[in-house]
Amino acid sequence: MASPYRIRPMKGGDIAAVSALEQEIFRDPWPQTAYIQEVLFNSEAHYFVLESRPVQRPASRWLWKKRASRRIYGFVGLRANLEPGHISTLAVHPAWRGHGWGELLLITVLAEALEIGLTNVTLEVRASNWIAQSLYRKYGFQVSERKSHYYRDGEDALLLIADITGARYREQLATQRQRLREKHVSVLAS
DSSP: OOOSEEEEEOOGGGHHHHHHHHHHHOSSOOOHHHHHIIIIIOTTEEEEEEEEOOSSOOSOHHHHHHHTOOOEEEEEEEEOSSSSEEEEEEEEOGGGTTSSHHHHHHHHHHHHHHHTTOSEEEEEEETTOHHHHHHHHHTTOEEEEEETTOSTTSOOEEEEEEEOOSHHHHHHHHHHHHHHHHHHHHHHHO
């Protein structure tokens, strides 16, 4: 059975949908112009989207075109202009949370970081976001620093860093990616 999703590089045509999702998810969202800058003008930025896609093709070509609209349910971004690289954003639509999609996006961006030769990756996370912190710890992220009043609403951020070198780390990413893909396909089959 074909997968109902795919993760692919973000394109300029995705920016409006990503920005709308950003507005829905975050208390202090990036403006759409930030994504325009990152995706279209920053060659060191690596952004990906999680999109749904039709699984079965209807008999009618016209109906296929009407149904073929894809929807973006998540995204992730990596800035690779410095060492360490920096995961600038990771988000999943609230209705899609709790099923491993965020983890799959994280694996995708960590694999990209390895592919381009980074050895360490950082990110910021809200001090109150225990769910995200748990996911990041699973992939070797550790608290490096606490940034007081980092977010507009005054909440602190934790700066996390992960050493992503070594064959064992690559193997962990590949194993987890395969496990999550199998999980998503088996859910469809039931």
